[in-house]
Amino acid sequence: MRALLHRRPERRRHPGLVRAEAKAGHEIGNHSWNHPDLTRLTPQQIAAQLNRTSAAIKAATGKTPTVFRPPYGAINPTVKTATTLSPVLWDVDTEDWKYRFPAKVAQTVIDKTQRNDVVLMHDIHATSVAAVPQILRALTARGYHFVTVSHLRATM
Incomplete structure (x- = not known):
């Protein structure tokens, strides 16, 4: 499975994990340095949040991310103009933070x-990770295949 993975601050301590994810074909996306509501920050603060995280991802993988998932899905014109990263939101919210x-x-x-959907899940919850095999089996049986967000966007 290839998927957009968000980068939370705890991942900065595990560059080897991020490197392995990228090597396995997963797209590594930015999710900010410490998960603030970006719409409440100045353009400079937004840029600092995203640039610091992008630098850590590049240091681990050799590639600068091109996409970001704004924490809480909070985005506005200020956030959009403070970065060149492309925002990624979701179609299906598992609410895995709430229902573990x-x-x-x-x-x-x-x-x-449904076809071409982006699903929001959090790899910080063991119960969400445990759900993935069942999801993959069921959706594969329905004819779905799994691609990166950038691949999905390129084919739409």
């Missing part, structure tokens, strides 16, 4: 996902 049951997370994705 693998079966519920999996069923939400299986029931709601």
